[in-house]
Amino acid sequence: MRTVVVLFTRDLRVHDNPALHAACAMVDQVVPLFVLDPRIRAGAHRHRYLAGALADLRGSLRERGGDLVIRHGDPVTEAVRVARAAGAFGIGLAADASRYAADRQRRLATACARERLALKLFDGVSVVPPGALRPSGGGDHYKVFTPYWRAWQAYPRRAELPAPRRIALPPGLAPGELPDHDVPGGETVARHRLAAWRPAAADYADRHDDLAGDGTSRLSAALHFGCLSPVTAASVGVEPFVRQLCWRDFYHQVLAAFPDLPDKPYRPGVTEQWRHDPAALDAWRHGRTGVPVVDAGMRQLAAEGFLHNRARLITAAYLTKHLALDWREGARWYAERLLDADVANNCGNWQWVAGTGNDTKPYRRFNPVRQAHRFDPDGTYVRRWLPELAGVPGPAVHEPWRLPDPRRLDYPPPIVDGGSHG
Ligand SMILES: Cc1cc2nc3c(=O)[nH]c(=O)nc-3n(C[C@H](O)[C@H](O)[C@H](O)COP(=O)(O)OP(=O)(O)OC[C@H]3O[C@@H](n4cnc5c(N)ncnc54)[C@H](O)[C@@H]3O)c2cc1C
Known part of the structure; x- marks a missing residue:
């Protein structure tokens, strides 16, 4: 045998x-x-x-x-x-x-x-394995996304494999005990989620940035643990969605070539200067910065172990660009809480936001309040996660310090500059 x-x-x-x-x-x-x-x-x-x-x-x-x-x-x-x-x-x-x-x-x-x-x-683990694509100009991996995306689309995709019909186990092996679990999960749930989400993928481009609408696939944890194959996910075929899977592969090939991604700046020659401010870090972690959209995101992360991509961008940019705190602190906090915590995607994205990564505009700043008005126009997302602001109607919830009597709300004033500069 x-x-x-x-x-x-x-x-x-x-x-x-x-x-x-x-x-x-x-x-x-x-x-x-x-x-x-x-x-x-x-x-x-x-x-x-x-x-x-x-x-x-x-x-x-x-x-x-x-x-x-x-x-x-x-x-x-x-x-x-x-x-x-x-x-x-x-x-x-x-x-x-x-x-x-x-x-x-x-x-x-x-x-x-x-x-x-x-x-x-x-x-x-990925659609295109790390190292399979190399830039024509030299180098062992792609450092910029757009040329990678072009090469990735042209790369012949491996055919999906069926599940084996029979598996013969040798006799005499003790199976060992599973860790306790209380919710059904894994591949069965992931495949149902993909099937349920497939028809909605056509609207992905229009809906994926709407914070309250929650219109993304929520397949990230299934992809991280491999309960769903990335090749199966890519079979959805809708380009804006498949492009996100390509970002995932992109960061995997970055990590394979630069294993120090969790610790060191990816962009060569970057000088990092971060403030040391434990109180501000603590406020960020626990959703008490006084900037509602940031706090809503951090509360969702704590409650669900999930965060919408736009909310990840807003909270990460606020930590690094507004509070000027080290992205590694943010990445660690995320890694401990996210269901989909993934070294490549987490650290690659944090470095992108912090300006130490592969972003071609490393000095870009996000204005969280403007972002909130744009991606949560009537404040539904913020009210969902901040019960103390549930009574503030419409978009006014994004700037509670502008209300006639903000002290009546059980909500902190912004810890820096009204949160609205940048
Ligand atoms: C600061 C920060 C930290 C992040 N940390 C993680 C992380 O630890 N794990 C993780 O899987 N994603 C991470 N992301 C990427 C992205 O936010 C999540 O993959 C996405 O929000 C998951 O939701 P979804 O499955 O509904 O995504 P969809 O929008 O439905 O996208 C489909 C899939 O594409 C991949 N994907 C989407 N966006 C990205 C991206 N920007 N980079 C890489 N892959 C992407 C994911 O596997 C995702 O499940 C991070 C983004 C930021 C800005």
């Missing part, structure tokens, strides 16, 4: 999973394995999502005659241990871009060589 281990990481699905598909097509027995690494600290929202995704994956694998084997510890040690116990000849997994993933891949290669196990990496 030829046996392999498929090490799941953030490709928690059975449909269009190149590593799982190849294993099921080529060998007799497959051990689908997930290792919970205690070194990865996930916030409560993400932990719940992951637990639901693993339960769903186990269900799908069991329906096909297999199982999801769960282990705790270092993924490299555990994968090799399970491979040995199962008599496997090799390990397959999806290649990934972060420093953590690259380190895991390097250590796996060393351990597999030592144990005489084959190791195979598969694409599957």
Whole structure:
């Protein structure tokens, strides 16, 4: 019997999973394995999502005659241990871009060589794998989005793979316990969400910036954990939406080439000067800056572990350009709270907003109040998240300090300059 281990990481699905598909097509027995690494600290929202995704994956694998084997510890040690116990000849997994993933891949290669196990990496985390596209003028990755988008559109897309029909697990392996979960999630929910959202994608260009309308796909967590394949998501085909998936690939190839993205400025030669102001940082974190649209965003983040892209732009620009506080603080706060927290997308976007990234206009400033009037014209989004301003009608909610008697509201005055400069 030829046996392999498929090490799941953030490709928690059975449909269009190149590593799982190849294993099921080529060998007799497959051990689908997930290792919970205690070194990865996930916030409560993400932990719940992951637990639901693993339960769903186990269900799908069991329906096909297999199982999801769960282990705790270092993924490299555990994968090799399970491979040995199962008599496997090799390990397959999806290649990934972060420093953590690259380190895991390097250590796996060393351990597999030592144990005489084959190791195979598969694409599957992005539509176009990092490194597949290189600018004609030289360099190992694209630094600017528009030429990348053009090359990305022309790149032949991998065909979607079906879910395996049957999975044969070698006997005698203890399945291991799933983390507790209380909500259904994972691939099944992600695929329903995609199907439900598909018809709305046609209006994406008109609706995606409307804060209150919430008209985006909300597929980011599913894409981050790989409950939905990015190739499947791209099959929606509506260009403005597919362009967003290209941004995701863009930041993944940036991260693969520049693993210091979470810590160091991406743009060479940038001098960073950030203020140290714990009180202002605290006000930002907890939605008490006195600028309603900023505070609404930060409260939504705390409550839902999600934030609309426009609200991410507004809150991030306010932290870095108005409060002049370090983008790393903001990125860390987001990373702990976002369900879709993703090193490439989070740090790439934070650096873009802070002006240390690949933005071609790094000195751009956002006026949060003007943004609020434009993207939440009647104030519905702000009232939804700031109950203390629920009685302020219409767009006046964006500038409560202009009301005749603002002190009657249980809401702080702006911590800097009326929040409206810039
Ligand atoms: C400061 C800041 C931090 C961010 N942090 C993250 C993060 O940690 N994880 C994350 O997935 N996205 C992040 N984004 C990008 C974007 O805001 C979210 O992907 C998007 O809001 C998720 O909602 P959605 O799934 O409804 O997106 P949709 O608008 O429906 O877009 C579809 C998909 O395209 C991708 N996408 C969309 N916009 C971007 C973008 N600007 N950059 C990269 N990919 C994009 C996402 O995978 C998203 O799910 C960040 C943006 C900013 C400005």
